[in-house]
Amino acid sequence: MIEAQAVNFAYRRGEPVIFDISCTIQDGEFVALLGHNGSGKTTLSRLFMALDHPRSGQVLVDGNDIAKLEPADLSVKVGYVFQNPDLQILEDTVFDEVAYGLKCKKMTEGIIKKQVADALTAMGLEDLVDAYPRALSFGQKRRLGVAAALALQPRTLILDEITNGQDEQEKEDMMAYLRKLNEEKKITIILITHDMNIARKFTKRVLVLNDGNLVFDGATHDLFDGKNNIEQWGLKQPVLSKLGAQLGLEALTPEEFCQKVELKAGDSK
């Protein structure tokens, strides 16, 4: 569980960028962190990972204040995957790349083998165990980044723009793996994204930041039901949500939407 209590943050000598944010992310949740560029999404997530520390307020992970901790101390509880996978690849095989964190933690050979195998399987990379990481496709590199975080068996994953730069199929694959992790292994997922369709389709709860303030914290369908003017926060309503709101329908996929439209048309006849 991650809890922010009245958190304020400013970069050194800079203007404050996070204002008095309080929120709790329970174990097993699938949460999207939304907001326009510069709204403070990444900054807030960095506070959750102890990459930065609040100027005032507290961040608690599993009830413990992380003010005195380093990211390395938290890595077994919280995994963080950065936007650019190329900036963290350092080994010559996929296996060694995923095993890096476990070697840092001085795990035994047996545990390393097992946890790496589990992480690779969870992200669909088990056939690429001996592949050269830099030769992977961008989508595979991103999954490798998640597997590397997952190998340390954290209970929470924070993923920064994890679907960026990928084609539709790769996005779907990535999200399917994440959904599986969330549903089967009960791993908490915090997704930082600009993709409203992904947020709408896969997450159950949304936190919206606007200029460093938490302006919405609630169920995903409540954000996209058309009653909130989300454009004021720099977000764009997904087309399907807009249509659904106009017609009084709720659907996650275009197929579901068409089906419901047909049913409604049938009813009205």
Add this chain to the structure above:
Amino acid sequence: MRITAFTQLILVLAVTAWVFLLPVPMVATILALELVLLLYIKHDRMTMAAIGALTVFTGMMIVLQLLFGSSLYVSLTGGLRMFVMTTAFLCLLAATKIQDIAQALVEKFHLPCEYAFMLTTALRFVPDFLTDSQTTLDAQSCRGYSNRGNVLKRLYSYLAVVKPWL
């Protein structure tokens, strides 16, 4: 009041000459003034990192000089001179746009455009390089990398940060 890039370049050249001409206490005073000036101009993470890296590099240089038979006095003054010259250059970079430096080099010092271009191209990568190194450091920290332990251990573990750039 703004000092032009030309004047600043002259000052950097002057400091470079002074460190060899002035007595050691004066050179140390220049260093103190430079550090105050640098931190006044720019007091951010990158500046602190640059000062830190320069300190480590100077320390290594002093140790190497000692290992190759120089006296402690010569090694320390050599390190101090190098530190003062480099810090003057850091002040120049912190206070002036690279384009302005290039323009001054071409127009006032009559440096061929090709060399000015080489300089600006090389310097342009420094901020990107520092940003990337910080991102890599953060990314590896999130995977368990920790910069703790003795100097040798820290240097070895720092390979995890250097390797992704290569």
